[in-house]
Amino acid sequence: MSEFTVLDHPLIQHKLTRLRDETTDTKIFREVVDEISSLMAYEITRDVPLTTRKVRTPLGLDADGHFVDGLQLGVVPILRAGLGMIHGILQIVPMAPVGHIGIYRDPDTLEPRDYYCKLPSDSEKRTLIVVDPMLATGGSAIAAINFIKKQGAARIKFNCILAAPEGVAALRAAHPDVSIYAAGLDEKLNDHGYILPGLGDAGDRIFGTK
Numbered sequence: 001m002s003e004f005t006v007l008d009h010p011l012i013q014h015k016l017t018r019l020r021d022e023t024t025d026t027k028i029f030r031e032v033v034d035e036i037s038s039l040m041a042y043e044i045t046r047d048v049p050l051t052t053r054k055v056r057t058p059l060g061l062d063a064d065g066h067f068v069d070g071l072q073l074g075v076v077p078i079l080r081a082g083l084g085m086i087h088g089i090l091q092i093v094p095m096a097p098v099g100h101i102g103i104y105r106d107p108d109t110l111e112p113r114d115y116y117c118k119l120p121s122d123s124e125k126r127t128l129i130v131v132d133p134m135l136a137t138g139g140s141a142i143a144a145i146n147f148i149k150k151q152g153a154a155r156i157k158f159n160c161i162l163a164a165p166e167g168v169a170a171l172r173a174a175h176p177d178v179s180i181y182a183a184g185l186d187e188k189l190n191d192h193g194y195i196l197p198g199l200g201d202a203g204d205r206i207f208g209t210k
């Protein structure tokens with residue numbers, strides 16, 4: 001069974017609370033998504049392998065240096081809300097290529113529908129971090145990861161901001177090899193597949209569409 005981790009760093013928890021607050025307007029919501037995404041990326045990339053090489057310091061001495069190989073990672077936002085997390089993640093891993101996968105949830109059936117996919121050409125060599133602020137029923141994440149695996153990617157992590165127990169269980173069952181990271185795990189879903197108490201519709205709050 002895959003790992004499920006709630007990132008309980010106090011700064012992450014503080015920012016999650018700003019996102020939940022209904023009085024947080026679109027401008028601030030977008031900024032806080034950006035900030036929390038950076039903080040989460042910092043935690044999620046903890047296991048990225050390092051190569052070592054000496055560097056010469058201004059004192060004319062060699063020091064052991066540690067480098068992240070630029071070829072390790074890729075980031076794949078699930079459109080559209082996942083886009084809101086990209087800038088913050090790239091602040092931490094600027095060399096990571098960004099793939100895109102377009103999926104929306106049919107509002108009547110809650111079934112995921114895919115409409116776009118463009119991944120880095122060497123995805124099979126990288127750990128891909130699939131990002132979407134919300135893991136609700138899990139349908140979108142499962143469909144996105146099915147798609148990505150079909151294109152050859154083998155090492156995948158899933159990064160959301162808020163998860164519902166239903167979505168975590170479904171994603172773990174469908175993709176036991178994918179580690180899941182969230183800032184919060186909420187109580188349940190309502191009849192419309194919204195996370196409770198949640199933070200509302202992430203895409204609408206990021207892009208000001210409602």
Ligand code: PRP
Nearest residue numbers: 079080081104105136137138139140203
């Ligand atoms: C939201 C969210 C996830 C999905 C989660 O997207 O950003 O992609 O719902 O729900 P699920 O786990 O039940 O699939 P939505 O379909 O509203 O599209 P949007 O990103 O364009 O707003």
Ligand code: URA
Nearest residue numbers: 136194195200201202
């Ligand atoms: N998508 C959202 O944006 N919010 C939810 O609560 C569930 C799915």
